[in-house]
Amino acid sequence: MAKMSHGPRSGSRMKMTKDLKDKGFPAISNIMRKFEIGEKAAVIINPSVHSGMPFHNFQGRTGKILRKQGRCYVLEVKVGSVRKQIIAAPVHLKRIVS
Numbered sequence: 001m002a003k004m005s006h007g008p009r010s011g012s013r014m015k016m017t018k019d020l021k022d023k024g025f026p027a028i029s030n031i032m033r034k035f036e037i038g039e040k041a042a043v044i045i046n047p048s049v050h051s052g053m054p055f056h057n058f059q060g061r062t063g064k065i066l067r068k069q070g071r072c073y074v075l076e077v078k079v080g081s082v083r084k085q086i087i088a089a090p091v092h093l094k095r096i097v098s
Helices: none
Strands: 040-043 062-069 072-079 082-088 093-095
Touching (some): 062 082
Antiparallel strands (some): 062 072
16 A cells, blocks of 8 residues: 655645636736735635645634735734744635624
């Protein structure tokens, strides 16, 4: 038997699958999104864009934008009782309006 792969996308078959109507590359407006510091955002991973993709355990988590780092944003997310910082491209983030 072959040894199981433990790559960054292992165990994420359903999380990294798009609906049939959503297949293909995202619109340019989604890639060029701008966020303000302190704004709330959710991690919604777009599997067709590999650059700036956060780890799949953070799919659906919400947090606060801390700063910009290159083309990506640093997002603070609470996992259990621990606060973690995620680096994600704007195409993988969705603005939360409250």
